[in-house]
Amino acid sequence: MKIEKLDGSIFKVTYGKPQNPLEVVQNYHAGDSKDFSCTQEDDRLVVKDKEILITQKSEDFNGIFSVDFSCKDAHFFGFGEKMGYLDKKGRNFKMINSDFPLHTPDVDPMYISIPFFIAIFGKSAIGIFVDTTSYSFFNLREDGFTISAKDEGITIYFIYGPDVKKVIGNFTGMVGRMEMPPAWAIGYQQSRWSYSKDDAIEIAKKMRQKEIPCDVIYLDIDYMDGYRVFTWKKDFENGFSNYLHDMGFKLVTIVDPGIKIDENYDIYRSAKSMDGFVKDKEGNDFVGYVWPGRCNFPDFLRSDVREWWARSHKALFEKGIDGIWNDMNEPAIVWTDSKTRKVSELFKREIDFQILGEAKTLFLQEDAGDEILHKDDNGKVWPHYKVRNVYAYLEAMATKRAFELYRPGKRPFILTRAGFAGIQKYAAVWTGDNSSWWEHLEIEMPISMGLGLSGVAFTGADVGGFGGDANGELLARWMEMGAFFPFFRNHSAIGTARQEPWSFGEKIEEIAKKYIRLRYELFPYIYTAFYFAHKEGIPVMKPLFMLDQANTDLYSINDEFIFGDSILVAPITRPNTTWRTVYIPKDKWIDMRNGNLYEGDHVYKIDAPLDEIPVFVKDGSVIFRTDPVNYIFEKEKMNLYVDIYGNSAIGYLYEDDGETLGYKEGNYNLYEFAIGSIPGGYTIGLKALHHGYSGRYDKVWIRFLNAPRMITKVTLNGKEMTNHFEGKDLVIEFQMKDVI
Numbered sequence: 001m002k003i004e005k006l007d008g009s010i011f012k013v014t015y016g017k018p019q020n021p022l023e024v025v026q027n028y029h030a031g032d033s034k035d036f037s038c039t040q041e042d043d044r045l046v047v048k049d050k051e052i053l054i055t056q057k058s059e060d061f062n063g064i065f066s067v068d069f070s071c072k073d074a075h076f077f078g079f080g081e082k083m084g085y086l087d088k089k090g091r092n093f094k095m096i097n098s099d100f101p102l103h104t105p106d107v108d109p110m111y112i113s114i115p116f117f118i119a120i121f122g123k124s125a126i127g128i129f130v131d132t133t134s135y136s137f138f139n140l141r142e143d144g145f146t147i148s149a150k151d152e153g154i155t156i157y158f159i160y161g162p163d164v165k166k167v168i169g170n171f172t173g174m175v176g177r178m179e180m181p182p183a184w185a186i187g188y189q190q191s192r193w194s195y196s197k198d199d200a201i202e203i204a205k206k207m208r209q210k211e212i213p214c215d216v217i218y219l220d221i222d223y224m225d226g227y228r229v230f231t232w233k234k235d236f237e238n239g240f241s242n243y244l245h246d247m248g249f250k251l252v253t254i255v256d257p258g259i260k261i262d263e264n265y266d267i268y269r270s271a272k273s274m275d276g277f278v279k280d281k282e283g284n285d286f287v288g289y290v291w292p293g294r295c296n297f298p299d300f301l302r303s304d305v306r307e308w309w310a311r312s313h314k315a316l317f318e319k320g321i322d323g324i325w326n327d328m329n330e331p332a333i334v335w336t337d338s339k340t341r342k343v344s345e346l347f348k349r350e351i352d353f354q355i356l357g358e359a360k361t362l363f364l365q366e367d368a369g370d371e372i373l374h375k376d377d378n379g380k381v382w383p384h385y386k387v388r389n390v391y392a393y394l395e396a397m398a399t400k401r402a403f404e405l406y407r408p409g410k411r412p413f414i415l416t417r418a419g420f421a422g423i424q425k426y427a428a429v430w431t432g433d434n435s436s437w438w439e440h441l442e443i444e445m446p447i448s449m450g451l452g453l454s455g456v457a458f459t460g461a462d463v464g465g466f467g468g469d470a471n472g473e474l475l476a477r478w479m480e481m482g483a484f485f486p487f488f489r490n491h492s493a494i495g496t497a498r499q500e501p502w503s504f505g506e507k508i509e510e511i512a513k514k515y516i517r518l519r520y521e522l523f524p525y526i527y528t529a530f531y532f533a534h535k536e537g538i539p540v541m542k543p544l545f546m547l548d549q550a551n552t553d554l555y556s557i558n559d560e561f562i563f564g565d566s567i568l569v570a571p572i573t574r575p576n577t578t579w580r581t582v583y584i585p586k587d588k589w590i591d592m593r594n595g596n597l598y599e600g601d602h603v604y605k606i607d608a609p610l611d612e613i614p615v616f617v618k619d620g621s622v623i624f625r626t627d628p629v630n631y632i633f634e635k636e637k638m639n640l641y642v643d644i645y646g647n648s649a650i651g652y653l654y655e656d657d658g659e660t661l662g663y664k665e666g667n668y669n670l671y672e673f674a675i676g677s678i679p680g681g682y683t684i685g686l687k688a689l690h691h692g693y694s695g696r697y698d699k700v701w702i703r704f705l706n707a708p709r710m711i712t713k714v715t716l717n718g719k720e721m722t723n724h725f726e727g728k729d730l731v732i733e734f735q736m737k738d739v740i
């Protein structure tokens with residue numbers, strides 16, 4: 001065992017001789033904490049602070065390297081994308097990127113592997129990052145945990161908090177944080193397997209006609225010529241994307257990594273000519289079956305292959321696409337040539353039920369971990385099981401490069417299904433093929449929160465459910481909830497009931513529209529939450545325990561979440577239900593719908609008719625809104641509404657141009673609004689903590705919600721302002737340029 005102190009709060013412990021084909025840890029940013037130590041005592045590791053005590057029991061290598069730890073009273077959170085509830089105590093997990101499309105509660109592994117978790121011991125939390133790209137395994141018990149990896153050693157980083165936010169901040173400091181996405185990616189997005197060109201245009205027109213805000217239309221696999229990646233069906237003539245762009249839509253196309261074996265297909269030929277495919281054990285190009293039939297797979301471990309992949313995107317960007325959706329990139333391999341051989345051998349024998357059973361297992365998707373070989377830039381050969389978990393990560397890296405080549409100066413938008421620790425540097429993540437089940441509506445909350453705790457802030461699920469048939473009530477409830485997820489896209493599978501906002505009649509359409517519009521209204525608030533995810537790694541969607549991590553009661557709240565810093569969302573997760581119990585966290589919270597005030601640390605019965613989702617704002621917060629628009633960039637100048645909840649409050653507002661990389665050079669504004677009370681009035685301190693952008697917000701209305709009638713005086717940066725009551729709210733108006 002080797003212990004290295006990297007920073008006061010991060011220790012790197014290496015057992016045996018681990019070998020990774022790729023380094024995902026880039027740097028360390030952490031403060032120094034004297035309370036925290038990682039030391040060796042009699043051959044064993046001891047990790048501790050005032051509350052944390054983790055002691056190593058044993059290490060073992062038996063084909064798989066394992067380290068066993070004891071600890072008491074810990075709860076475990078994170079692990080990236082996993083089925084089930086937030087608290088992972090009592091569970092076993094595998095990290096092997098996998099495409100299991102039917103997400104039953106016990107499905108594991110899933111599409112994404114993030115071998116990172118946070119152990120909370122009351123007031124102290126510690127992050128544990130197992131730095132292996134290989135298959136890894138976790139066993140989480142009452143009395144400790146075991147970490148294993150298919151390697152000859154393991155590197156484990158112990159990342160101190162003691163605050164959970166600090167742990168996530170320090171971890172994302174190591175593996176990278178998300179960049180600011182293009183602002184349009186915060187808008188509503190409409191998808192379905194598989195819109196044709198005419199469908200896409202019709203959907204776009206309908207959205208505008210019905211004034212349902214929408215920013216993005218997706219094209220699934222059927223835009224391609226025979227599922228050949230980087231090709232188009234003939235009817236997608238040059239310039240077709242202009243129809244969509246003219247209406248203010250962005251266009252995102254799916255890209256799958258399997259390349260059809262076809263001598264008449266130039267992408268195949270160019271990859272073949274550079275010998276760019278992964279190999280099987282005999283040294284031939286590995287063959288797997290995906291949508292196009294027999295395919296070869298690019299070896300993204302090689303930088304020349306990544307560059308070729310990036311350049312192959314020219315065919316998509318030339319047609320005016322705006323974003324890339326990376327799917328099937330675990331990679332999903334539905335079938336292989338070797339399986340074909342096995343099946344034919346099996347059926348040469350007399351058929352009995354055991355043989356049928358064996359045949360059935362052949363139809364399951366496999367990870368092909370031992371069957372595929374990769375090569376790195378130095379010519380070193382790596383088994384697939386060491387590369388598989390970073391295959392999509394490397395693909396996303398190459399895709400980001402495509403944006404640099406063909407959309408220079410613009411922010412990339414990449415959506416991915418598979419990934420690894422740090423995937424947020426390149427892509428947003430959606431949780432794959434869920435189903436139109438109430439159970440899935442509910443479970444998407446802890447899945448997305450788990451991703452957020454693992455560093456991935458830009459996440460969401462197929463709203464309405466992918467597989468199976470949605471119905472009006474389910475869609476309404478899911479749209480209400482989806483409006484408060486970081487990524488907001490309605491997507492469904494071919495052959496299922498249509499689930500665009502208007503698919504279930506006017507009543508449901510109105511509900512969908514109401515919440516999509518609310519999302520656009522809240523854009524200034526949401527975009528600011530994205531800024532903090534970019535800057536500090538803080539998830540946009542947070543579990544309640546992040547408000548008070550020592551309160552173990554909060555660890556099992558899986559059906560409520562905090563959106564941004566100040567909004568509590570409590571979705572309805574069952575059919576035929578118009579109320580629910582809501583746990584209101586400590587302090588005071590205000591029902592956003594009607595201004596009702598709730599004292600915290602209590603459970604309440606809250607009404608929620610079909611067209612309402614319970615949403616609460618923390619007393620002492622500032623919520624920034626604007627007017628809903630058809631799409632984020634519809635208007636150059638916007639009104640800003642600043643809603644003050646409570647008598648004193650503080651809030652931050654971030655803005656930039658929403659599309660270029662200028663924010664990295666300081667072209668952005670960050671404002672602080674500090675509200676205080678004086679006898680008979682309020683004071684507002686408004687300052688720019690950073691000012692480097694001309695700004696979209698023109699006129700500003702500050703609104704003190706439910707202000708006492710006797711209030712007469714409001715000052716802004718010391719100057720008295722005229723004010724008036726609108727209903728129960730006290731309002732002042734001014735121009736941003738007159739103050740900043």
Ligand code: GLC
Pocket residue numbers: 192193220221254327328417432433491492493
């Ligand atoms: C996969 C994706 C799904 C997509 C389908 C067809 O199942 O997860 O979103 O629609 O493939 O491309």
